[in-house]
Amino acid sequence: MKKTLILTVLLACVLPLAALDLDLGLQLGPRTAVGQIKDTYGGGLVFFPSARLNVWQGLGIGLGYELGYKREATIGLFDEESTLKVSGFEAFVSYEVAAGKFRPYARLGLGSYKYSQEIESQFAEGVDDTKTAVSLAAGVKVLFDGLFVSAELKHVPLKVQPLTEEVDLGGLRLLVGVGYRIGL
Amino acid sequence: MKYVKKSMLFLAVLLLLLPAGVLPAEESGAVAGAQPQQVKLLGGLDRLIEFYRDYDRLNDENWTKFQHQFRLQAVTKYVPELAGKIPMPPLHKPKRIRKNLPKELANRATFPRTPLPMYRAFFDPEQQKRMGWSEDTFECVVSLGDDGAALKQAGVKIVSLLPYKKGSMARVQVAGKDLEKVSQLQGVRSMAPARQHELDNDLGSRSTGVPRLRLGQPGHYTRGYTGNGVIVGLIDSGIDWTHPDFLDPVTGQTRIQYIWETGRNTTYAQTPEGMFGGNMTGLNYGTVWTRADITGGTCLQQDTNGHGTHTSGTAAGNGYATGLYTGMAPNADIIMVNGLTNNGILFIYELGRILNRPCVVNMSYGPSLPLHYAAYYPEWYPMDPTDSDGMWIDSLHQYFGPGNIPVKSAGNQGHWNTYTDLSGGSYPYKEGGYHSGATTAGASSHVLNVPDYTPLWTSWWGVPPGQYDNPEIWMGCWMDRPCDITVLSPEGYNLSFPFSSGGGGYVFPDGQYVFITINTTPYANGAYVAWVWMVPYYGHYYGSPYAMQPTAGDWTFTATPLTPGAGHVDFWEADFNLWYGGDYAPIDWATDEIYTTFSGSSSHSNYIVDEGATPYEITVGAWTTRDGWDSIDGHSYTWTASPWMNTIADFSSPGPSRDRFLKPDLAAPGNIILSSLSQYSPYASIPPYITPDGQHMAMSGTSMSAPHVTGGTALILQKNSNLGVADVRGRLQKWARNDAYTRQIGRSGFGAGKLNLLPLNDPPVALLSGTPAEIVLDESQDAAFSGAGSYDPEGFPLTYAFSLVSAPAGAVAELSPSGSQAALEVDPDVEGTYQVGLVVNDGIVDSAMALATVTAKFYPVLPATAFAVQRLESDLIFSKEYVNRLSWQANPENKVTVAGYKLYRKAKGADDGAYQLLQQFAPTVFSYEERGLTAAQLYTYKLTTIDSRGRESDPVVAGN
Known part of the structure; x- marks a missing residue:
């Protein structure tokens, strides 16, 4: 977390040195699940609003928040009702290649992911915890003057063990979105 | 007093008749010589024929002359030494005598006498009229050896003709002039006048247990023994059909099905003949009122006496009028025959047959002759199964079969005690008596004690004492076989009357005249009749030495059978206190014993008379259940006598029958019976007799006891309609109640005991x-x-x-x-x-x-079976939950009621002392899951069964 802050401060120092662009976008799309999560809860739809500042020659930094994954399912021997929620705050660094209107990019993020499982049973203990994980994404933007559309593939490897069992909460996200580039 | 008056008349006329009876047949011109050999004239038919012949030539003016002439003639014949020496006494001249009488006596209805009072007694013209017959028509019972062809051919009016014992029994109506001719027709075995009757009504009361045999409200009894489906027929003075006690409260219509008013002939209503035809063609008189006539209000019949309404109420009233005095069979249908004729039995039986209903007939009446007349006319009192009316009734039963029961009042000739009535008068009621007990196995003596007495009066009808105050002694005698009779006077004079002589007369030296007539022709039952007459001769014409009364002392009458064998000799005496002139002598009742009495088994009671003495009817005596009643006039009246309550009623004829069979058959309440009141009755205007409800009244008599049995019989027939007379009698006698009173008085008055119908009830059945x-x-x-x-x-x-x-x-x-x-x-x-x-x-x-x-x-509490623990794992993704699933089964061998189960738990491997109660279960729970366990939580369980009292069974154990 400290590293993120340091990097953010450095970028803020060099920003005035170059021409700055600010990309505001909103992406959404399905995400997959793996293992027991997939068997029990399955995938879901997530949203990813973000803000990216192009600080130098296609290199940019930004913040985003993934939300929207909330699944309900009956679990256990007694088919008890349960709800699984996953969301995460990310700070990322991305590099964008200028190729006309098309701007392929790659992004590396570091996020803090919050997950919880609620079970309607007096005999089962619920889960509510947070874990930090990196995320990797690659995609392309198509610019139309200030507007742009984007599509990306994102992967978050997230394995947790808040209780007795280790659970893989990771999965791929296929996101598409729109945004607006503001020249500063 | 009614009987007293009749006694006067009969005694007087008897004097007229005796000569005809005692003279040889050829001299008297009696019918005996004219009748065919095979014909037996029963019950005074021969006299009846004679009376009819003499009817026209006798009149009120010369009857006294006749009696003295006949007396003189008889004495002359049998005491020839006195012939010509006996002057004729002065004749009574009724008209002259009446002038000398006190006014109150001169106005007496019975004086002067009516011609032929005996005729009137046998055949009361008023009753003839009530029967719808002319005055000179006589109803007779005829036993026939064939089917009555000769009767039919001769045009004799046949009331009924029924087959009977290889012949037939008929009731015919014959004019007086044809009596002898009819008696001689081919096929006639015997012929006797049918009896006429008088109501057995003296006074008034009730009870028997019957109210417990039924359920419902007065007027509307819905269950039990109520006489439902049975006909209660009554031959009586009629019925007040407007009385509510005879209404059906449900329909509002009368329960009276028919009323045969024998004395009313109408052109618009039918007769029994019109209803029945066939054998009943002779019943073509009177009027039959139907239920429709009664309901429609066109019935003209009225009970102007009140007797029939009262008996009807006792037998079948339903208490609808005021809820009081419900009768014995309140749901029975009623048929009333207004007129005291046994033809009513035929009428009722025939209706019962047509309606296919059992019926019981109540006959609360008796012979029109008082019983002490048996001394005068013993042939009228055969009193055994050979009674002609009895045989006729038997023929009805042979014809109609079971389910037809006649019930008869025993008669009110009992003299049990002295009683007082409403007026407070005291009556030492000792009228006549008989001496029985002697048999014909050998000579039997009957000692009659004649008391001395002193007349009270000094002048009677203008005649000084000693002239006409001489009482007379009359005796009748029944002998079951021919007997010679001897008479021994108190002075020791002996006189013999051989049977073959037919009797005779003799004047003893003391002036006592004894006259005996023996009828040498046996009656239908094979018995013989004799008469004894003892009267002083007119010694006063010769001076005072002659006794003016039968000599005081013991007179011994000895009957010696010609051929000894089984049987009886019965002497009957009339009331000694009969004055020669025809009335009671005014004797001091308190100081003078004025009765002749037989010594030994002397009795002042009497046989049952009439056909009620036969086995073909159920004969009912009366006992006392009540000694008073409340009246509509606001007073309470009480009659007292000793003995009284619970004993035989003082008037109830005690029986037995002449041939020594038990009669009456049983006794029922008959003293002061409260029952329905006819609005047309004279009693309706005599408040003391009327109950406060104004609808009922008090009456007493065996007339009142018979309808108790009649109604009771209806209840028996309701239960079993196929019973005959013997069957019903058997039941009634078997059920009859006997107590200290019946045993004390003796069974002769009560018969088999007191009417008790409770055994009619079938006992309930308990099921548990x-x-x-x-x-x-x-x-x-x-x-x-x-x-x-x-x-x-x-x-x-x-x-x-x-x-x-x-x-x-x-x-x-x-x-x-x-x-x-x-x-x-x-x-x-x-x-x-x-x-x-x-x-x-x-x-x-x-x-x-x-x-x-x-x-x-x-029984012990047994543990559950199949107790087991199953370890389960529940995957919750982030964790695993472990579950111990326990199950068991109820033990089928358990006798106790399982109240529940207790489950204990301890950690696996721990000591047994570590068990702790985990859970208690209801008896219907047979499983349990312990959840939320971790993999490390392993346990051992112990299960016990508990019963309703908390007892625990031995445990069963299972675990991880």
């Missing part, structure tokens, strides 16, 4: 069940018993009486009845068998006891 059959002790101590299945054949409501019949030794148990149920709480500490009994009562009689048993026993 107990649950459970086995009580498991420690679990429960209660058993339930139910008698709800019990029932009463008559449908009467039941009361239940439970009892603990037996219990295990030392046990303390409590039985708690409630209606038809009972709960038994047994001793919780004692095993054994309890026996509970149930007796139900239908209001009359207990049932047999029904028993039910339960057994109390201890």
Whole structure:
């Protein structure tokens, strides 16, 4: 977390040195699940609003928040009702290649992911915890003057063990979105 | 007084008749010489024929002359030495005598005498008129050896003709002039006048247990023995058909089906002949009022006497008028014959046959002659099964079969005691008497004591004492075989009357005249009749030495049978106190014993007379159930006598029959009976007799006792309509109640005892069940018993009486009845068998006891079976939940009631002392899951079964 802050401060120092662009976008799309999560809860739809500042020659930094994954399912021997929620705050660094209107990019993020499982049973203990994980994404933007559309593939490897069992909460996200580039 | 008046008339006329009876047949011109050999004239037909012949030539003016002439003629014949020496006494001149009488005596209705009073007694013209017959028409009972062809051919009016004993029995109506001719027709075995009757009504009362045999409200009895479906017929003075006691409260219509008013001939209403035809073609007189006539209000019949309405109310009134005085058979249908004729039996039986209903006929009447007339006319009192009317009734039963029962009043000739009546007068009621007990096995003597007495009057009808105050002694005699008769006077004079002589007369030296007539022709039953007349001769014409009365002292009459054998000799005496002139002598009742009495088995009571003495009718005496009543005039009246309450009524004829059969058959309440009042009755204007409700009145007599039995018989026929006379009599006599009073007085007056109909009721049936059959002790101590299945054949409501019949030794148990149920709480500490009994009562009689048993026993609590623990794992993704699933089954061997289960738990491997109660379960729960366990939580479980008292069984164990 400290590293993120340091990097953010450095970028803020060099920003005035170059021409700055600010990309505001909103992406959404399905995400997959793996293992027991997939068997029990399955995938879901997530949203990813973000803000990216192009600080130098296609290199940019930004913040985003993934939300929207909330699944309900009956679990256990007694088919008890349960709800699984996953969301995460990310700070990322991305590099964008200028190729006309098309701007392929790659992004590396570091996020803090919050997950919880609620079970309607007096005999089962619920889960509510947070874990930090990196995320990797690659995609392309198509610019139309200030507007742009984007599509990306994102992967978050997230394995947790808040209780007795280790659970893989990771999965791929296929996101598409729109945004607006503001020249500063 | 009615009988006194008649006595006067009969005695006087008898004087006229005796010569005809005592003279040889060829001299008297009696019918005996003219009648065919095979014909037996019964019951005074011969006299009747003579009377009819003499009817026209006798009149009120010369009857006294006749009697003296006949007397003189007789004395001259049998005491020839006195012939010509006896001057004629001065003749009574009624008209002259009447001038000398006090005014109150001169106005007496019975003086001067009516010609031929005997004729009137046998055949009362007024009654003839009531019967719808002309005055010179006589009804006779004829026994025939064939089918009556000669009667039919001769045009004789046949009232009924029924087959009977290889011949037939007929009732015919014959004009007086044809009597002899009819008696000689081919096929006639015997012929006798049919009796006429008078109501057996003296005074008034009720009871028998019958109210307990029925359910409902007065006027509307819905269950039990009510006479439903049975016809109660009554031959009586009619019925007040407007009386509400004879209405059906449901339909509002009368319960009277028919009224045959024999004395009313109409052109617009039918006669019995019109209804029946066939054998009943002779019943072509009178008027039959139907139910429609009564309902429509066109019936003209009225009960102007009140007797018939009263007896009807007792037999079949339903109490609808005021809810009081319900009769014996309140739901029976009623048929009334207004007119005292036995043809009414035929009428009622025939209607019963047509309607296909059983019927019982009430005859509350007796012979028109007072009983002491048996001394004068013994041939009128055969009083055994050969009675002609009795045989005729038997023929009816042969024809109509069972289900037809005649009930007869025993008669009011009993003289049990002295009683007082409403007026406070005292009556030493001793009228006549008989001497019996002697048999014809050998000579039998009958000693008659004649008391001395002193007349009170000094002048009577202008005649000084000693001239006409001489009482006379009359005796009749029945002999079952021919006997010579000898008479021994108190002075020792002896006179013999050989049977073959037919009797004769003799004047003893003391002036006493004894006259005996022996009828040498046997009557139908083979018995012989004799008459004895003792009267002083007119010694006063020769001076005072001659006795003016039968010589005081013992007179011995000895009957010596010509051929000794079984049988009886009975002497009957008339009232000694009959004055020669025809009235009672005014004797001081208190100081003078004025009765002649037989010594030894002397009795001032009497046989049952009339056809009621036959086995073909049920004959009823009367006993006393009430000594007073409240009247509509606001007073309470009481009659007293000793003995009184619960004893035989003082008037009830005690019996037996002349041939020594038990009569009456039984006794029923007959003194001061309260029953329906006819609005047309003279009693309706005599408030003291009327009850406060204004609808009923008090009457007494065997007339009142007979309808109790009549109604009771209707109840018997309701239950079994196929019973004959002997069957019903057998039941009534078997059921009859006997107590200290019947035993004290003797069975002669009560017959078999007091009417008791309660045995008619079938006892209820108790049914009892107990649950459970086995009580498991420690679990429960209660058993339930139910008698709800019990029932009463008559449908009467039941009361239940439970009892603990037996219990295990030392046990303390409590039985708690409630209606038809009972709960038994047994001793919780004692095993054994309890026996509970149930007796139900239908209001009359207990049932047999029904028993039910339960057994109390201890049983242990057995543990559950198939106890097991299953370890389960529940995957919750982030964690795993472990579950111990426990299951068991109820033990089928358990006798106790399982109240639940207790589950204990300890950690696996821990000591048994570590078990802790985990859970308690209801008895219907057979599984349990312990959840939320971790993999490390392993346990061992122990399960016990508990019963209702908290006892725990041995444990069963299972675990991880």
